[in-house]
Amino acid sequence: MRAFAEWLSATAPSVAIQSTFWFIRLLQATHLLTAGVVAGAAAMILLRALGWQRNDESFDAVWRRFSPWLTSSLAVMVATGIAQTLGDPVREFTSFSYWLKLVVLLLCVTGTALLARKAGRVAPGARLSVAARLLAIALLLAWLALPLLGRMIAYDRAIWGGLSMRT
Amino acid sequence: MSVESVLASIQGSALAEWMRNTSPAMPIVEATHVLAAVMVFGTVLIADLRLLGLADSTRPFSRVGRETLRLTWLAFGVSVITGSLMFTTSAQTYFANTAFQFKALALLGAGLNMTVFQLVTARALPAWDASGPPPRAARAAGLISLLLWAAVVLLGRWIGFTKGYDFTIPPGVDLTVPG
Numbered sequence: 001m002r003a004f005a006e007w008l009s010a011t012a013p014s015v016a017i018q019s020t021f022w023f024i025r026l027l028q029a030t031h032l033l034t035a036g037v038v039a040g041a042a043a044m045i046l047l048r049a050l051g052w053q054r055n056d057e058s059f060d061a062v063w064r065r066f067s068p069w070l071t072s073s074l075a076v077m078v079a080t081g082i083a084q085t086l087g088d089p090v091r092e093f094t095s096f097s098y099w100l101k102l103v104v105l106l107l108c109v110t111g112t113a114l115l116a117r118k119a120g121r122v123a124p125g126a127r128l129s130v131a132a133r134l135l136a137i138a139l140l141l142a143w144l145a146l147p148l149l150g151r152m153i154a155y156d157r158a159i160w161g162g163l164s165m166r167t
Numbered sequence: 168m169s170v171e172s173v174l175a176s177i178q179g180s181a182l183a184e185w186m187r188n189t190s191p192a193m194p195i196v197e198a199t200h201v202l203a204a205v206m207v208f209g210t211v212l213i214a215d216l217r218l219l220g221l222a223d224s225t226r227p228f229s230r231v232g233r234e235t236l237r238l239t240w241l242a243f244g245v246s247v248i249t250g251s252l253m254f255t256t257s258a259q260t261y262f263a264n265t266a267f268q269f270k271a272l273a274l275l276g277a278g279l280n281m282t283v284f285q286l287v288t289a290r291a292l293p294a295w296d297a298s299g300p301p302p303r304a305a306r307a308a309g310l311i312s313l314l315l316w317a318a319v320v321l322l323g324r325w326i327g328f329t330k331g332y333d334f335t336i337p338p339g340v341d342l343t344v345p346g
Binding site: 029032147155 | 193197198199204205207210222234320
């Protein structure tokens with residue numbers, strides 16, 4: 001993994017990102033703000049699934065309102081994340097937080113899509129099943145874990161100890 | 168009592184000492200601060216877009232505000248606690264940092280904007296709350312809020328790029344590249 005990361009960091013696109021100071025800062029700033037939009041939109045959808053927000057609206061209405069914000073900001077967040085990875089692959093690929101963040105992101109996307117399908121079938125005003133509400137709580141925590149894990153990349157070894165591949 | 172002596176006593180406090188020397192207190196507090204800050208931005212954005220008339224236009228602002236701003240205040244409370252804990256670790260360096268000073272100004276501006284909205288602009292709320300486009304003053308308040316909270320998040324990140332640290336960074340902690 002380290003050898004691949006070192007090879008990647010010597011490629012032209014990686015060198016271009018590394019050597020453009022303002023571009024790295026711009027990527028990080030965009031990544032951070034879109035993380036906020038993602039977290040806010042996901043929280044509203046999942047809190048509605050739990051019946052803790054916007055109960056006067058159907059789940060479908062809340063999904064229609066927030067899912068475009070969730071998906072579009074997620075797309076920008078992923079794109080800026082890939083560019084940041086390309087700009088410093090050794091730092092990212094040797095971080096346990098980074099890999100955990102990717103797994104959690106995958107679970108968030110698939111789990112939320114699954115929950116939306118389930119919740120869309122429930123009659124307006126009816127409560128979701130216990131299993132679906134437990135899934136919503138788990139997904140809420142998982143979406144909130146993403147910015148947390150993102151920042152933890154800087155502190156990987158201090159937090160994860162031997163699980164970190166950093167030396 | 169001078170500002171310098173207050174900062175020195177904060178930085179020399181037992182809490183600051185604990186924050187600096189207890190692994191992994193600082194990483195967890197800082198990551199939680201980032202989470203809280205992005206949640207403040209993400210939830211305040213929902214209310215601001217309603218004020219701008221760009222989203223939730225069929226939903227009363229009073230309702231949108233009541234629902235989302237509860238989450239905003241919760242996140243803001245967490246960010247104040249975690250931010251204060253981070254501040255203790257190197258109070259003098261934070262205080263002298265330009266990005267920190269601008270962040271403090273942006274926070275003050277956001278607070279003033281909210282106060283003016285509540286005390287002045289919101290008086291006309293019944294006229295446009297449930298229907299109709301928000302008046303110019305309300306849209307201005309939404310835009311100012313959006314810009315100031317984005318600035319708070321970005322300046323917070325900028326502090327990390329420019330501040331430096333008043334203590335030895337423990338082994339395995341990478342605070343320098345690229346952020």
